[in-house]
Amino acid sequence: GAGVSQSPSNKVTEKGKDVELRCDPISGHTALYWYRQSLGQGLEFLIYFQGNSAPDKSGLPSDRFSAERTGGSVSTLTIQRTQQEDSAVYLCASSLRGLGNTEAFFGQGTRLTVV
Amino acid sequence: LAKTTQPISMDSYEGQEVNITCSHNNIATNDYITWYQQFPSQGPRFIIQGYKTKVTNEVASLFIPADRKSSTLSLPRVSLSDTAVYYCLMGSGAGSYQLTFGKGTKLSVIP
Numbered sequence: 038g039a040g041v042s043q044s045p046s047n048k049v050t051e052k053g054k055d056v057e058l059r060c061d062p063i064s065g066h067t068a069l070y071w072y073r074q075s076l077g078q079g080l081e082f083l084i085y086f087q088g089n090s091a092p093d094k095s096g097l098p099s100d101r102f103s104a105e106r107t108g109g110s111v112s113t114l115t116i117q118r119t120q121q122e123d124s125a126v127y128l129c130a131s132s133l134r135g136l137g138n139t140e141a142f143f144g145q146g147t148r149l150t151v152v
Numbered sequence: 153l154a155k156t157t158q159p160i161s162m163d164s165y166e167g168q169e170v171n172i173t174c175s176h177n178n179i180a181t182n183d184y185i186t187w188y189q190q191f192p193s194q195g196p197r198f199i200i201q202g203y204k205t206k207v208t209n210e211v212a213s214l215f216i217p218a219d220r221k222s223s224t225l226s227l228p229r230v231s232l233s234d235t236a237v238y239y240c241l242m243g244s245g246a247g248s249y250q251l252t253f254g255k256g257t258k259l260s261v262i263p
Contacts, residue, residue, distance in 0.1 A: 041195075070251060079239070080196070080253035128195050130251075140186075141251055143195025 039063075041144035043129050049150045050119055058114040058147045062131030069112050070130040070141065071104060080128065086112060119151045156240045161258040170227045172257050174240030177221050184243040185216060185223045189236045190256070196239060200225070227259075235261045 042061040050056050062069050071083040082096040086106045097103070101119075106112040116123055126148050130141040157175040164170045176185070184203050188196035200207055202214040202223070213226040227234055237256040 072253070079255040082252060130195070140198040140201065143197070145193075146195055 043144035043147050047148045055117045060112045060129030066131035068132045072128040073125045075125045121151050124151045156254045158257045163260045165262050170230050172225045175222045179220050186241045187225045188239045191236050230261050232261050
């Protein structure tokens with residue numbers, strides 16, 4: 038597609054349920070990032086993929102969070118046993134390289150609300 | 153990871169030039185400086201990137217002094233639609249890849 042696509046755009050879930058957030062990066066982009074942004078706050082880095090591997094998982098806040106990427110393309114961020122503090126906008130970005138010195142393209146995000 | 157410091161907020165009138173300065177005292181030799189813009193309910197959008205001296209594109213200019221310990225994003229003749237949060241980032245250098253966003257500068261353009 039023309040840009041980074043994320044789905045769903047909005048998700049309301051009950052506390053304790055599992056959720057899956059999907060990211061379709063720009064075709065050909067090898068680097069993929071997940072961020073979390075709480076209301077009025079900056080972006081919190083979660084995880085980075087280069088191809089299908091995740092060399093940096095340092096930002097995942099707990100073992101309830103996991104992510105995978107298949108075929109060097111689509112990525113899924115899974116949150117198990119959701120808690121109210123997980124409520125935030127989850128943003129995905131992709132870039133041609135992951136050296137931190139290139140332009141990253143962001144999706145519109147998934148707004149997650151845990152009730 | 154390299155850390156950046158920016159003003160939390162700025163106000164400007166329409167038509168004025170706005171300069172937002174970012175401090176990055178521990179910038180590494182291989183780091184580039186990148187600025188992003190974020191509107192409410194949208195993901196950040198790349199504005200400009202530079203390594204040293206001055207870079208200009210159709211949207212903004214980026215001024216980087218010789219010591220590279222700071223950078224200034226310059227927005228000429230701002231309009232109401234430039235109201236957004238502006239983030240300064242540094243590339244973490246060869247072998248590393250994390251794009252670390254600080255809290256950004258909330259720019260409010262006043263009519």
